[in-house]
Amino acid sequence: MPATPQIVDSHCHLDFPDFAEELPEIIVRAGAAGVTRMVTICTRLGNAPRVQAIADRFAPVFWAAGTHPMSVVEEPMASVEALEALATHPKFVGIGETGLDYHYTADSAAVQQDSLRVHIEAARRTGLPLIIHARAADDDMARILTEEYRAGPYSCVMHCFSSGAALARAALDLGFYLSMSGIAAFPKSTELREIFAAAPVDRILVETDAPYLAPPPYRGKRNEPAYTAHTARVGAEVFGLSEAAFAARTSANFDRLFHKAVAWKRAA
Template structure:
């Protein structure tokens, strides 16, 4: 069993957060210290617009526990330049750059840009292939197109992937697992009214499960309605442990192994 170096609490990783957002301005040291106290030994902070790369990269460089990724978020695809594969491959040369994302499709708020979102997604998929780094997928109200694109593209050339903050239907979850992808549990999975989502996770292989906060959003109980932060990933993980019938230390260890298998560069 792996434990945090600073405590006897089982070690765990927040695989997706947004530490560059204004919610955390001037508070990084305190937020990371609280995470460490909760057993969170690693955090992956996600850049959603390439013009934010300097700020995101600086946070990772300043804190040993923090790694970073970059992409154009699908909700920003209509107002940001289409990134090139070459740009992403160049960013991936940074020693703490560990994934391509988050990218994907969001038809809930930005359906009017769906064709541009798909164009952007294909660029990110090719960058994931070339770098061998995991793709980080955001999918909302786009299950059919997402499943089709990921399946078709995987046939053309393999890549690894995590379906971040998974809250879509059972069909996309099944297709993702069959492709060898991972499903990430956010605070949504801990909400009392999310039993259908918990049922989707419960039938997935436990060796394909990650946990995340997506902070500053989606704080799990008992912090729901407040700003989320990496320390709170432990609350979601305790729900996951119960869901899979595991003791918390065993589930935490399993998600650590899963993270290290997928985000291999974070252990290099």
């Protein structure tokens, strides 16, 4: 019997109440599905101790933190120094998620942009990848990412990428990565799959964004890291690769971008 392909869920939210009663079972199911590592994301810096505790508790779990763009008006403005302090934790591997979301919160566009620039500077100083949330803000997102990169390079992943081809090209031109979520597996996401297919496979990650956006056959239900395998199967089809080859390529991409996770594994 062929071995289960080993993959990484590069973005999930294991501190959300949806998982409170069964975290150990969630981690076990992920491992059984071939998901050997996952990054759980803190979206409000006040919750950082809770998210860190999950990474400390479970060997396959790493963490990142930032202020989600939809929360910037409710939260104190993040500081570069606070993010740098969090980055001293051995399993802290990324800055964010941060970004721009004008779908529901366009009225806070200016403060979202200020917050984004703070996170970019923290990514520069720490050498850790920036984790970007982008929704209905393609032009401003491309402009700010490009302006800031010209001011000083940094690495970045466009998490749960579902924006347009122009933003994809802008991100790829800067050397950034695109992450496939369950949205890419939805039957009507043909245009999105075409955007991914036009990208180099060595710039692709996979994720769940759990508990949201479960791929078929679980669409509409609570998502969890184990379901990364279903999105990865679709990704393999998009790039014309076997499941094992796609899993290996995206895992190598994760290691290249989230280099601190590799360093922790070696140290452990």
